[in-house]
Amino acid sequence: MWFLYRFLDIHTQRFRDILSGCFIRYTLCVVYCNPTQLFCHKVYFIMSTLFIDSFLTVCQYYRLMLAYNKYIIVQELKGSEIAKTFRKVINRKEGILAIGGTSELSSEGTQHSFSEEERYAFVNWINTALEKDPDCQHVLPMDPNTDSLFTSVGDGIVLCKMINLSVPDTIDERTINKKKLTPFTIQENLNLALNSASAIGCHVVNIGALDLKEGKPHLVLGLLWQIIKIGLFADIELSRNEALAALLRDGETLEDLMKLSPEELLLRWANFHLENAGWQKINNFSSDIKDSRAYFHLLNQISPKGTEEDQPRIDINMAGFSEKDDMKRAEAMLQQADKLGCRQFVTPADVVSGNPKLNLAFVANLFNKYPALTKPENEDIDWGLLEGETREERTFRNWMNSLGVNPHVNHLYGDLQDAMVILQLYEKIKVPVDWNNKVNKPPYPKLGTNMKKLENCNYAVELGKTAKFSLVGIGGQDLNDGNATLTLALVWQLMRRYTLNVLEELGDGEKVNDDIIVKWVNKTLAEAGKSTKISSFKDKEISSSLAVLELIDAIQPGSINYELIKTSSLSEDDKLENAKYAVSMARKIGARVYALPEDLVEVKPKMVMTVFACLMGRGMKRV
Structure with missing residues (x-):
């Protein structure tokens, strides 16, 4: 029915346009044409008018009939069980809670959803992480089955503590207001938490202190996930964990491994142990782990074997591997994870449903506690490449990520080689980017991939010149090659311009x-x-x-x-x-x-x- 309605709508307008064109041609003929031509156009105009008028009348009739039928159907649906069921499906997918629009800009009826599974997982993680912190005892332990999380973060203390757990010493503890809190000192704590979260690379552009104080669930969970993820991924990086070199494949270099994101490294780590166990590899932490069998083998491989003095042997009971029921098998697996102190983030239902976010966190926690990797004694490996990022590089990377660039920047030079992030930063400093005509977007073709990336880099340099950046000696090839010095020179000018733009906006456009x-x-x-x-x-x-x-x-x-x-x-x-x-x-x-x-x-x-x-x-x- 919708298709017919749209067809009539489009063609009604089209015939009106034709009629309008006929009239214009007839008018021009009166002025410029000879009598014979005028007569022909007059006949054409009259015939077109008669035909189109008839057609428009028919269209109007069917439009009215369709509108009436649509009204009848909608009224029937509104009062039916179908409507009630549909609303339930929209408002509550399993494990998803919907809440009304909460910001001043939200129109009435707008809904933000949040995951009960995430709330449950994050509460348990925070309860464990801050269990002995004396400054958090007024809100801990939180009940994972209620919304206590959203009120507990309202004074900013828990958020500040979680930030310091993920990136130690980010916040000077002396600056956290802890006692006799007032609305003003709470506001200060929330400012401190948000600005510190931004400094470690969290995207907080659309989150305000008031949102956190009011405990808006989707914003609280979104911020907490970013903070927790940064902490979980901190050591999944070659320069901080040289044993990851054990994951090198034949023909690969350290540079190849350094280009992988933490998620990709985790997947390779899991498959490394699964291969040693003689089990099939997995391609993700969602559909491929739903039966828990890969997890059983992973736990068995990484559990301490008692060969090191400070780690007693922990045996993994594989009996649950043969359990026929998925939920019971998942519970049996998590009981074995609990022996390792790693029953975190997922419930049996999260495993069976293949929740990608929570399963990723579960595996990251396993890696951090029991990597079970040995640094290879390979003379061909150039360990000099593992210098790690400088403070300046980390600051630039965190700044980019805090602005919400996509993809997330894990490695400053490697992740800028196609200039997509740089082009997004140009937009942040109000330099127009022609995305439709000048930018090659991923995925890139197999043939000519590097050429497409190089064209983007050349365009990035071109935009820098129009922005009056100092780019002497810097070309697109330098960005594409990941030249550290020259890439930093451009990135610094982007950050500087961004900072000065903020001041100019506050100063009514006066140059700073x-x-x-x-x-x-x-x-x-x-x-x-x-x-x-x-x-x-x-x-x-x-x-x-x-x-x-x-x-x-x-x-x-x-x-x-x-x-x-x-x-x-x-x-x-x-x-x-x-x-x-x-x-x-x-x-x-x-x-x-x-x-x-x-x-x-x-x-x-x-x-x-x-x-x-x-x-x-x-x-x-x-x-």
Whole structure:
């Protein structure tokens, strides 16, 4: 019925267009044509009018009939059991809860769904992880079967603690408000959590402190998953775990292995052990693990064999492998995982349903506790490649990921070789990208893959020139080759432009440069009666972080606890303590700082500039 309705709608308009064209031709003939031509066009116009009028009348009749029939059917459906069943299916897929629109922008009736399975898994993980933390006892243990999670994160303390578990020392514990909380100090904790989450690479653009305070389920679960995932994946990386080289296949180099994402490495790790067990390989952590049999073999392979002094033997009972019922088999498998202290993230139902997110977390936790890999003694392997990323590279990577680029950036140079992420960053700084005509999108053809990527890289350099970036000596080939120095040069200019754009928006479009930021810093410090000042972003006095701390106190008076600051005869450790406090306090008052404390201590001009620029942005928001 819909097709017929659409057919009549389209063709009615089409005939109207024809009639309009006939009239125009007839009018032109009156002016320009001889009598014979005029007569022919007049006849054509009259005949067209008669035919089309008849057709339009028929169309209108059928449109009315279809509309009436549609109304009757809808009314019947609304009152029927079919409608009730349909609404149930839409509102509640198994394990999915739907809640009404919660933001001010949500229209009435808008629904956000969240997974009961995720809530259950995350609550159990947090309960275990923070079980002995004295600062969380007011909310722990949470009940995984209720919505207590969403109220428990409302004061920001649990979120701050989870961030530090995933990336240690991200947040200076001294900056977390823990006692006698007020709406203001809770807001500070949530600012600290959100800005710190952003600094470790979480995408938090659409999440506000109020969302977390109100415990909006889909946003809370989304943020928690990002934080937990970053922690689970931290050591699934060659430079931090050289034993992963055992997963090399014939003909592969370390560079090939380094290009794999954590998810791909986990899959290869699982298949490495399954192959040793004589079991078939799996292609995913969803449909291929539903019967639990691969998990049985994996647990049996990685369980301690008692060959190391500090690890007693743990035997995996394979009796459940032969269980005919999938749910019972999954439960038997998880009982064996519990022997390893790894019964986390999944229930038997999650295994049998093939929940990809929770099964990925389950396997990542297995890897972190029992990798069961030995670093190969292969003289052909170039271990010098495993230097790991620098602080600057990590900062850039986290900044990109916090903006929600796709795909997620795991390896800065390898993941930028097709320029897709760089092109997305151009859009973030308001440089138009011609996605339809100039960009080759994945998946790329087997033949000419590298050429397609190179064309993207050339376009990225071209856009940089239109944005007036300094790109002397940088070509598309350099990006495609993963040239570290030249890729960083472009990425830094993207980050710098992004930071300055924020300031220009706050300053009604007025152009901002380094000198303007330095002048603003010194003016703000002087007006607040502070004694410190800076001459540039290379000023060695910045290494004490006193200028940053005093600027924070000038922006938000009374925020800095001066008893925690070390001011005289500073050792390197003293400077680092001050810097940790400064970076966390900047985030706490609302500045989205990506730089690390070490950047302040070592006075890295680029990163120092971003710290002061972010604080300037926070200071300008007061007006």
